[in-house]
Amino acid sequence: MPNHVTNKVRAPARVLKTLINENGKIDFNTILPFAGQFPWDGISGQAETTAQAITAQPLNEHPLIAGLERRNRAEANVMQLSDECFEQFVQMLRNKRTCGHFHTLDHARDVWGTKWNAYDQVIELDAGELSFDTAWSCPLLVLAELSKRHPDEEITVRYADEDLGSNCGTVKLKAGETVSSEVAGRWDEMSEEQRQQWTSWARDLKGWPEDEEDE
Known part of the structure; x- marks a missing residue:
């Protein structure tokens, strides 16, 4: 919380x-x-991690968090995503290209x-x-x-x-x-x-x- x-x-x-x-x-x-679209109520952590990996997003500045992110991204596999997670992953990539943010929460943290x-x-x-x-x-x-x-x-x-x-x-x-x-x-x-x-x-x-x- x-x-x-x-x-x-x-x-x-x-x-x-x-x-x-x-x-x-x-x-x-x-x-x-x-400016993007994200019709889901919840955000899939797997989809977001995979999107972060494929777009080479910067790691967190904190070394411990960065290490965890690096490990999670190394294990990300788009072929293992569920159907809904895959759709979120694809939309996150579209949003990133369109407005620079994966989803509404990403936008809120950065822009608001x-x-x-x-x-x-x-x-x-x-x-x-x-x-x-x-x-x-x-x-x-x-x-x-x-x-x-x-x-x-x-x-x-x-x-x-x-x-x-x-x-x-x-x-x-x-x-x-x-x-x-x-x-x-x-x-x-x-x-x-x-x-x-x-x-x-x-x-x-x-x-x-x-x-x-x-x-």
Whole structure:
């Protein structure tokens, strides 16, 4: 399971509406849609590994993960794929040629900067704020693109990881560029005072009360 990051985006209502699809949901596809096709609900790991092998994708930067990937790709055999896995494999290759990504999740990680689309949404256009969760990280790539489409307006993004005090802060965007940024540093590089400040800040953003241990 990923860490859930709470995001609160403030901007004029007309700007925020750009992120809302025809069903009234916050949807990153309104800004940066996947240009390929992938009609399956799940992604076959075997199909993806085989596609990565045949297209000579770079290995992970972490040596241990890279070793595992190298071994899996060496054992990949398209002739051993089930019928559905083979169809996914073929479509992944088509997608890679068409738009540079094997499937929707590959696109999300690379283009949106987060694993999934927005969830646990609260839309308050009258208040000029959207609140939603994302997996692992704040979707700053999506929000920078939103900012480019409304270059005269400033967008304020506040986000907080459930790992309180880490991966949190405030970023202001205008015309697609970061105009100010105040974010937590690496946990092991912060002072105890900074850790306490960012932990309190993140708890407040997520609306979590202090537990007995904190007290």
